[in-house]
Structure formats: C-alpha cells, structure tokens
Amino acid sequence: MGQPGFSTNDNELNQPVKNRGKNIKMAPFIVIILFLILAMIGIGLGEPSQVLNQATQICLSCIGIG
Amino acid sequence: MDLLRKWVQGLFFFMTNGYWNFPVTRSIYKGPLKVVCSPGLNCYSCPASTTYCPIGALQQLFAGIRISIETGQFFMGFYVIGTMGILGGFVGRMICGWACPFGLFQELLHKIPSPKFGIWPLLRYMKYILLVFMVILLPLFAIDEFGSGSTWFCKYFCPAGTLEAGIPMLLLQPALQANLGWLFLLKLSILIFFIIWAVLASRPFCRTACPLGAFYALFSKVKLIKVSLDHKKCTHCGACHDVCPMGVHFNESPDDMECISCLSCSKVCKQNAINLGIRGLSIANQYKKPKVKPI
Numbered sequence: 001m002g003q004p005g006f007s008t009n010d011n012e013l014n015q016p017v018k019n020r021g022k023n024i025k026m027a028p029f030i031v032i033i034l035f036l037i038l039a040m041i042g043i044g045l046g047e048p049s050q051v052l053n054q055a056t057q058i059c060l061s062c063i064g065i066g
Numbered sequence: 067m068d069l070l071r072k073w074v075q076g077l078f079f080f081m082t083n084g085y086w087n088f089p090v091t092r093s094i095y096k097g098p099l100k101v102v103c104s105p106g107l108n109c110y111s112c113p114a115s116t117t118y119c120p121i122g123a124l125q126q127l128f129a130g131i132r133i134s135i136e137t138g139q140f141f142m143g144f145y146v147i148g149t150m151g152i153l154g155g156f157v158g159r160m161i162c163g164w165a166c167p168f169g170l171f172q173e174l175l176h177k178i179p180s181p182k183f184g185i186w187p188l189l190r191y192m193k194y195i196l197l198v199f200m201v202i203l204l205p206l207f208a209i210d211e212f213g214s215g216s217t218w219f220c221k222y223f224c225p226a227g228t229l230e231a232g233i234p235m236l237l238l239q240p241a242l243q244a245n246l247g248w249l250f251l252l253k254l255s256i257l258i259f260f261i262i263w264a265v266l267a268s269r270p271f272c273r274t275a276c277p278l279g280a281f282y283a284l285f286s287k288v289k290l291i292k293v294s295l296d297h298k299k300c301t302h303c304g305a306c307h308d309v310c311p312m313g314v315h316f317n318e319s320p321d322d323m324e325c326i327s328c329l330s331c332s333k334v335c336k337q338n339a340i341n342l343g344i345r346g347l348s349i350a351n352q353y354k355k356p357k358v359k360p361i
Contacts, residue, residue: 025345027287027288028156028290029290031151031155031285031288032151035147035148035149035150035155036152038144038147038151039147039148039152041144042145042146042147045141046139047127047144048101050127050139051101052100052118054110054123055100055101055110055118055122055123056096059122059217060235060242061217062227063111063220063227063228063232063253064228064232064252065236065245065249
C-alpha cells in the first residue's frame with residue numbers, strides 16, 4: 001500500500017530521470033492529437049453548421065433580455 | 067514583452083470583435099467566420115463579434131442534445147470541446163493573459179487608482195463549480211417539458227454577455243427594453259459587482275468565476291507553450307510574488323493552474339530563472355541587467 005500523494009507505480013519510479021522528462025514533454029502532443037480527433041469527429045457529425053446556426057442568431061434569453 | 071502582450075491583446079480584441087457595421091445593421095454579424103472559436107470569453111450575441119464563444123456554444127449544444135439525438139444528428143459538442151482542447155493543449159491559460167477581451171477589460175479597470183486588495187485563495191475553486199454545474203450538468207439535465215435545456219451560465223451569470231451583448235443590443239434595438247425584467251437586473255448587478263471588484267482586485271472574474279479559464283487551467287501541466295522555472299537559478303527571493311496579477315507564487319508552484327503566462331514574474335526575476343518556453347526550450351527571457359556607466 002502506498003502513502004497518499006506518493007506514486008505506487010514501480011515502472012514509473014524505476015524509470016531513469018531522463019526518460020521521465022521525455023514522457024512529460026510528449027504529453028502536450030498526445031493531448032493536442034486527442035482533442036484534434038474529437039474536433040474531427042464533431043466536424044464529421046456536422047456540428048460546425050449547428051454552431052454557426054446558433055451563433056448567427058441573437059439568443060435574447062441568454063443575454064438576460066426576455 | 068509587456069508591450070507585445072498589450073498589442074496581442076488588442077489584436078485579439080479586434081479580431082474577435084471585428085464587425086463594425088453593426089450601427090448600420092443594428093444586429094449581429096451573421097457571416098461564415100462565426101464557425102471559428104473565440105479563444106477567450108467573447109459573447110457571440112455581441113454586435114461586433116465575429117467568432118463564437120465556446121462556453122455559449124457548448125451550453126447550446128448540451129441544452130439541445132436530446133432533440134438532436136431524436137432527430138438523428140448526434141450533436142454532442144465534440145467540435146467545440148475539441149477546439150477548446152486544442153487551444154488548451156497549445157497554450158492553456160496563456161489565452162486568459164494574451165487573448166481574452168474580458169481579461170483585458172479587467173486589466174484596464176484595475177489601473178483605476180484605488181485601494182487594492184487580494185482575493186481569498188479558496189474562491190478560485192468557484193470557477194470549477196460553475197463549469198461543472200452551470201455549463202455542463204444543468205444544461206444537460208435540467209430540461210423543460212419539451213426535452214430542451216437552458217444555457218444556465220449565459221442566462222443567469224455571465225457578466226461578459228451583459229457587457230458585450232445585453233447592453234449594446236438594448237441600445238441598438240430600443241424596442242427590446244419592453245422585455246426587461248428581473249433577469250436583466252440580476253445580470254446587470256453581477257456585472258456591476260465584477261466591475262467594482264476588478265477596480266479593487268486584480269482579475270477577479272478570471273480568478274473566481276470564469277468557466278473557460280477553469281477549462282484551460284486543466285492543461286497547466288501538459289500545455290506545449292508554458293512559463294517554466296529554472297530551479298538551479300531561483301534563489302526564492304519572492305520577487306515574483308508581488309507582481310503576479312493572479313496571486314501565484316511562481317517559485318513555489320511553477321505549474322500553478324492560475325498562471326496566465328503574462329510574464330510579469332519573468333520581468334522582475336533578476337536571476338533570469340523564469341522563461342517562456344516550448345517544451346522546455348526557452349523562447350523569451352525578459353530581465354535585463356541595468357547598464358552601469360563607467361566612472
């Protein structure tokens with residue numbers, strides 16, 4: 001049992017410090033690619049046209065009028 | 067760098083609010099650019115707005131999710147969340163410091179001479195509560211008899227919407243004044259509250275109530291472009307504490323979720339320990355040693 005706040009992942013702890021840094025630096029690219037895929041799925045479903053449709057209409061209740 | 071940031075803030079203000087024909091049309095921009103995401107909080111019902119607000123669009127999609135499923139369209143907000151995530155993955159809350167019109171507005175308000183106060187640190191968590199409840203859960207699950215939700219954050223809270231859209235639309239279309247009620251008074255009160263607070267404290271809305279800032283804050287550890295601390299150079303002198311507009315103690319928490327990468331700390335760091343970098347590669351370092359004239 002590990003203490004709270006401490007990693008219990010042996011693989012992670014046994015990694016050389018140099019490699020750990022490498023993993024952290026790859027993280028932004030993984031995150032960006034994941035969200036890019038999500039955005040592409042949205043485009044595939046036709047969401048941009050729905051967003052455009054909504055954004056070109058004044059939503060009076062959304063701005064506190066009516 | 068501070069001057070560059072001001073220019074970038076101005077540029078984004080005009081890029082996201084570039085429709086200046088509204089006094090003639092007395093309405094909002096309805097062109098194809100509205101499919102582009104505004105990186106900062108910028109109401110798309112603002113007459114000058116040329117882009118969509120991700121927080122507003124997300125709520126609209128969540129509010130209509132049942133109807134879209136029933137009609138076989140499956141609009142789940144992937145496009146909006148994906149776009150927000152890409153922006154977050156690249157720069158995170160740097161957007162708050164460099165590209166948000168409402169952030170710029172608060173910065174300008176804070177320049178008004180007055181006694182200045184700090185903000186109770188625990189209030190920072192309020193924006194995550196607002197993100198989860200008013201932007202995600204309530205639009206998804208608080209539905210009317212037709213199965214349609216509501217844009218809770220925009221409708222009941224967003225002071226940016228009142229400032230950028232509510233008030234201008236009332237001026238452009240005076241007939242709308244007949245529809246005014248308690249809802250507008252509530253939103254106007256919230257706006258006035260944040261305006262006064264922004265004069266007295268630095269960026270109170272960003273620090274306590276902005277759901278978009280809360281979303282971008284989730285990327286603080288994994289964003290591509292970030293301010294980093296050179297621990298070997300840092301002497302923990304604390305010079306970075308007093309200048310941070312977000313109340314971050316940068317030398318103690320370089321990955322702080324509140325950091326908006328404004329580089330105020332880098333400017334005062336005499337050890338050159340604070341740098342803006344891409345994947346750890348420094349691209350900006352601001353402190354310049356004063357030149358000493360030979361006697």
